Amino acid sequence: MKYLKPIIVIIIFILIFIFLNKLLSPKYMTDLVEGNMTYEYYNEEKNHEVIFIGDCEVYANFSPMVLYEEEGITSYIRGNSQQLIWQSYYMLKETLKYETPRVVVFNVNSMRYSQPVSEAYNRLAIDKMKWSKEKIDIIKASMTEEENFFSYVIPLLRYHSRFDKLTNEDFEYLFKTKNSMYNGFLINKNVKPVESLPTKRRLSSYKFEENCYDYLNKITKLCKENNIELVLIKAPSVYPYWYDEYQEQIQKYAKENNLDYYNFKEKVEEIGIDYNIDTYDGGLHLNLNGATKLSKYFSKILKEKYRLTDYREDEQISKIYNEKLERYNEAIK
Amino acid sequence: MLINILLLILSIGIYASFGISNLIYILFSVVTTYVAARMIDGKRADTRPASTTENKNSRNSGKWILILTITINAGILIAIKILLFGQAKYNLLSTANIIAPIGISYYTLQVISYIVDVYKGKIEAEKNFFKYLLYVMYFPYLFIGPITRYEYMKEELFKKKKIKVQNIYNGTIRILWGLTKKFVIAGRVGILIGTIASDVSFYKGAYALLAMLLYSVQLYADFSGGIDIVIGGSKMLGINLKENFDSPYLSQSIKEFWRRWHIALSSWLKDYIYIPLGGNRCSKIRNKINVIITFVISGFWHGMNYLLWGLIHGLLVVYGKILKTKWKIVNIIITFLLVSILWSFFIWPDTLTSIQMIGSIFTNFNYAEMFSNFLNLGLNLANIIVLIISVIALIIFDIKKEKIITKIKNYKLEGKLAIIGTLALIVLIFGIYGIGFNVSEFIYSKF
Numbered sequence: 024m025k026y027l028k029p030i031i032v033i034i035i036f037i038l039i040f041i042f043l044n045k046l047l048s049p050k051y052m053t054d055l056v057e058g059n060m061t062y063e064y065y066n067e068e069k070n071h072e073v074i075f076i077g078d079c080e081v082y083a084n085f086s087p088m089v090l091y092e093e094e095g096i097t098s099y100i101r102g103n104s105q106q107l108i109w110q111s112y113y114m115l116k117e118t119l120k121y122e123t124p125r126v127v128v129f130n131v132n133s134m135r136y137s138q139p140v141s142e143a144y145n146r147l148a149i150d151k152m153k154w155s156k157e158k159i160d161i162i163k164a165s166m167t168e169e170e171n172f173f174s175y176v177i178p179l180l181r182y183h184s185r186f187d188k189l190t191n192e193d194f195e196y197l198f199k200t201k202n203s204m205y206n207g208f209l210i211n212k213n214v215k216p217v218e219s220l221p222t223k224r225r226l227s228s229y230k231f232e233e234n235c236y237d238y239l240n241k242i243t244k245l246c247k248e249n250n251i252e253l254v255l256i257k258a259p260s261v262y263p264y265w266y267d268e269y270q271e272q273i274q275k276y277a278k279e280n281n282l283d284y285y286n287f288k289e290k291v292e293e294i295g296i297d298y299n300i301d302t303y304d305g306g307l308h309l310n311l312n313g314a315t316k317l318s319k320y321f322s323k324i325l326k327e328k329y330r331l332t333d334y335r336e337d338e339q340i341s342k343i344y345n346e347k348l349e350r351y352n353e354a355i356k
Numbered sequence: 357m358l359i360n361i362l363l364l365i366l367s368i369g370i371y372a373s374f375g376i377s378n379l380i381y382i383l384f385s386v387v388t389t390y391v392a393a394r395m396i397d398g399k400r401a402d403t404r405p406a407s408t409t410e411n412k413n414s415r416n417s418g419k420w421i422l423i424l425t426i427t428i429n430a431g432i433l434i435a436i437k438i439l440l441f442g443q444a445k446y447n448l449l450s451t452a453n454i455i456a457p458i459g460i461s462y463y464t465l466q467v468i469s470y471i472v473d474v475y476k477g478k479i480e481a482e483k484n485f486f487k488y489l490l491y492v493m494y495f496p497y498l499f500i501g502p503i504t505r506y507e508y509m510k511e512e513l514f515k516k517k518k519i520k521v522q523n524i525y526n527g528t529i530r531i532l533w534g535l536t537k538k539f540v541i542a543g544r545v546g547i548l549i550g551t552i553a554s555d556v557s558f559y560k561g562a563y564a565l566l567a568m569l570l571y572s573v574q575l576y577a578d579f580s581g582g583i584d585i586v587i588g589g590s591k592m593l594g595i596n597l598k599e600n601f602d603s604p605y606l607s608q609s610i611k612e613f614w615r616r617w618h619i620a621l622s623s624w625l626k627d628y629i630y631i632p633l634g635g636n637r638c639s640k641i642r643n644k645i646n647v648i649i650t651f652v653i654s655g656f657w658h659g660m661n662y663l664l665w666g667l668i669h670g671l672l673v674v675y676g677k678i679l680k681t682k683w684k685i686v687n688i689i690i691t692f693l694l695v696s697i698l699w700s701f702f703i704w705p706d707t708l709t710s711i712q713m714i715g716s717i718f719t720n721f722n723y724a725e726m727f728s729n730f731l732n733l734g735l736n737l738a739n740i741i742v743l744i745i746s747v748i749a750l751i752i753f754d755i756k757k758e759k760i761i762t763k764i765k766n767y768k769l770e771g772k773l774a775i776i777g778t779l780a781l782i783v784l785i786f787g788i789y790g791i792g793f794n795v796s797e798f799i800y801s802k803f
Binding site: 026028029031032033035036039040043047142169170174179180181183184186187 | 736738739768769770773774777780781784785786787788789790791
């Protein structure tokens with residue numbers, strides 16, 4: 024056994040390397056929990072009739088627990104902070120490997136971004152995604168100029184400098200994880216009223232870029248191929264400004280592709296949203312109160328228009344959701 | 357043979373990737389010196405049986421070929437150094453941006469040494485153009501040296517190479533040690549120096565001295581780290597390159613320092629500048645002048661900004677004896693301090709600022725402030741600790757180099773693998789690299 028000792032040394036270093044990769048990668052458990060959103064989906068029972076995709080305007084504004092409580096709808100939000108449209112596409116593609124929902128709800132806010140925005144947001148969305156062709160594609164499509172692919176493959180290349188920032192969280196959650204979301208919904212109970220309305224800044228162009236349309240077409244095609252109803256929505260966020268020109272383009276696209284489009288900004292009064300109490304950051308996102316109102320309103324539309332199953336009557340699923348509701352109700356107290 | 361073909365293709369490819377115009381410059385130098393060397397050698401061969409007068413005429417015409425070739429090649433290097441200085445200092449030629457062909461400072465010295473050695477009859481002109489091309493363009497040393505001589509390299513490059521497992525392990529260890537110096541030490545020190553050099557009105561006095569001392573560490577770790585990578589990489593291919601450093605900061609005088617720092621350049625300057633000027637076979641005064649001229653040229657090789665730096669080093673080599681004490685450690689400290697203070701010409705962008713910074717050490721006594729502000733210079737305590745530990749490791753290595761190298765060479769395979777694994781993890785975790793940091797370029801590749 025001439026090579027036994029060298030082989031043992033190699034194995035030891037590989038194990039140390041794997042351990043350090045895990046230790047130095049952010050855990051996203053107590054701080055920046057948005058980084059764990061993608062991962063939480065993998066722990067779920069894959070039985071959702073509605074899947075939301077999009078940016079913070081979905082995970083902050085819609086509560087799947089309310090959808091279930093109100094109409095028995097099973098849903099999950101595969102959202103991320105600043106989820107760009109190509110990320111939405113690949114997240115949906117990945118989701119379809121696990122389950123085929125009846126409805127996919129896509130928030131169109133990301134149509135305004137045609138370029139990768141920031142490495143930090145990319146990391147929050149992609150870091151904890153399971154390795155698959157979709158992950159490779161999402162990385163390639165999302166990388167900013169300063170990034171490189173290998174740092175996604177070997178997180179140590181990106182997070183090595185965290186050696187001096189390790190906290191108890193890094194050790195506590197080294198081999199385990201916990202859910203911070205509620206079927207992808209991130210609760211925020213704070214209140215910060217809208218103090219001023221955004222002004223319409225002149226833009227050099229109001230036209231959505233071709234690559235955004237390309238990905239929207241891909242999402243549409245993917246849904247059609249899988250017999251999924253694609254529903255376009257615009258969350259009722261006051262900021263950032265949603266231009267009339269944007270609205271017209273989405274309306275036109277929806278009409279041409281025979282899709283439903285709901286701009287909840289136009290339904291604020293009907294929903295009952297009060298921007299003095301229903302937002303936690305001056306109008307960018309709804310708080311728990313606002314999200315509950317919007318979810319109740321949307322649950323009716325979903326139920327009536329898309330004839331979804333009332334899973335409250337399903338023994339097996341209602342058992343799972345009742346447990347979820349218990350946890351949710353505890354959290355929103 | 358196959359390895360050399362691959363090396364040549366790789367070298368040309370890598371070099372061309374920095375810009376095709378770079379390739380034109382280097383090929384011009386290669387072709388002119390190759391042709392000139394063949395002509396000089398040819399004339400020598402033609403006239404061997406001929407009369408003394410013919411021999412003399414031939415030698416004369418050979419001399420003119422030599423002078424012309426050196427003038428053209430050195431002229432390009434000199435012109436580029438002057439234009440770069442003019443561009444930076446006076447914004448000359450603002451419409452035509454001058455970018456020095458990468459590695460020109462290194463390969464120009466190599467081709468000059470080659471043509472001179474052929475002329476002197478020390479070596480025969482290489483007949484195979486591609487062999488000569490590989491000697492000049494061998495990519496591991498093309499960007500930061502070490503500057504090599506053809507006499508030595510033809511043996512190393514064109515001997516029958518055999519890939520040996522031991523060479524792979526030893527080469528890998530050397531490369532990783534170089535990467536440790538570059539990314540763990542130089543990268544970290546670079547952050548501190550970057551902060552200090554960014555604001556000359558605030559960071560002076562004690563900060564300036566700190567920057568000078570730190571720059572000694574940074575430059576050594578960066579440059580010798582790069583050379584470790586070059587030597588280690590070559591070692592893996594079975595090519596042994598000469599050492600370029602010999603624990604230079606353990607020198608007891610500036611004269612000794614230059615025997616141990618950037619040895620390839622010092623030895624080139626000695627053989628192709630100092631000795632042709634007369635060396636020490638002349639009057640004492642003339643010898644001193646020769647030394648000073650050699651050092652001024654060394655300064656010029658680094659760039660027009662460093663003429664004064666070269667001059668002072670020359671003076672310290674000539675008159676350094678007066679600073680020597682009978683205590684070894686004191687001599688080492690004095691030499692280190694002098695070298696560090698003179699590196700200031702490399703830290704700040706112009707000579708005047710550098711002089712002002714040196715002066716501020718003696719006029720701004722903000723040492724207490726500097727110590728209290730130390731953790732606000734870009735590195736937190738954890739990183740400072742990593743830096744201190746790694747510098748101590750570097751010092752220990754420099755002091756016990758021979759012992760350590762012999763010990764590692766005698767290690768069994770598992771021992772070598774453990775060193776490789778440990779160094780790789782150190783570089784990966786404690787290296788300064790990634791988003792927000794650009795330390796991939798070596799300081800000495802810009803000269």
